[in-house]
Amino acid sequence: MRKSGRRLRGSKTIGPGKDEADDVLTDSASLDMKAWVAALSTVPTGPITDDQILIWVEGPLRRFFPFQRFLGGYGRLSGGRIRMQTLLTSGHQAEFIASLEDAFNLASRGCFAWWVQNRAAFILNPSCPPSFATEREVEEIRRFSLGVVAAHGVVDPFANAGTYISFSGIAAEHPDRTRASLNLVAPVLHALFLATQQVASSSIDLSKLTERQRQLVDLALMGLPDKTIATRLGISENTVGNHFRGIYERLGITKRSQLIAALK
Known part of the structure; x- marks a missing residue:
């Protein structure tokens, strides 16, 4: 796992x-x-x-x-x-x-x-x-x-x-x-x-993301949890989760740790 x-x-x-x-x-x-x-x-x-x-x-x-x-x-x-x-x-x-x-x-x-x-x-x-x-x-x-x-x-x-x-x-x-x-x-x-x-x-291409998705990626790179991201953006935690699932699908990855590791 x-x-x-x-x-x-x-x-x-x-x-x-x-x-x-x-x-x-x-x-x-x-x-x-x-x-x-x-x-x-x-x-x-x-x-x-x-x-x-x-x-x-x-x-x-x-x-x-x-x-x-x-x-x-x-x-x-x-x-x-x-x-x-x-x-x-x-x-x-x-x-x-x-x-x-x-x-x-x-x-x-x-x-x-x-x-x-x-x-x-x-x-x-x-x-x-x-x-x-x-x-x-x-x-x-x-x-x-x-x-x-x-x-x-x-x-x-x-x-x-x-x-x-x-x-x-x-x-x-x-x-x-x-x-x-x-x-x-x-x-x-x-x-x-x-x-x-x-x-x-090698698999990360942020050009595939929407402006909103890139905003979530930036917040994730700051180490913020879903709850804090939701508060900052004025949306629900569930919506944050849906956004990240869409991000992973577009980038061909499965976990936030992969995203952070690739962009650090």
Whole structure:
């Protein structure tokens, strides 16, 4: 489900001690590389869609890296605030998806802030959470029965943008093996998310819109919800929704997140 060419640098690792480094190397060597090679051989190519990403994640990737639920997003960081432009989920409850924010202050999510600063994979086990996890994040995991969560991604420091991926319900054993797996997975998913951004951008032609529709697009780009847009234009929320459905149809897209991502 979606709630919505520069080559970017990969992940930065934090220098471990010798014993920890040995453990990482051992767990990296124990990865099922046959399953990883098989997953890589099926990575979608050409114009990429959300459905293609999810099919790959739920099939070949899951066989390499078992998980119960997936969340992946592409967003931008500005003034300490994250704005998600693309969000894909698999296996999550509708209530959890509805609780996700399109924009939030980095300081409100300790795990996300730690990842942005360190650009390294991390694991959040609610029974023994890391020190940087906030009470809100731990409670969220318990509330939605997410189990052990592992996350990583790729950040482009020059564009202040990046891809963040999170897998819930993973095995708690062999955490270093989990981190090693995410080091392989993160750049591949980042490339796929970038491909969807490029497809959205290439398909947007605002000349197809009426003056009224362009007005709504401008307000949407300001991050205004339907209720506020309706108030500003003196129309009902239902009418706003009808306008946006017409906009999506004319532009060949299906979600507001695609529109915003293409025009930002």
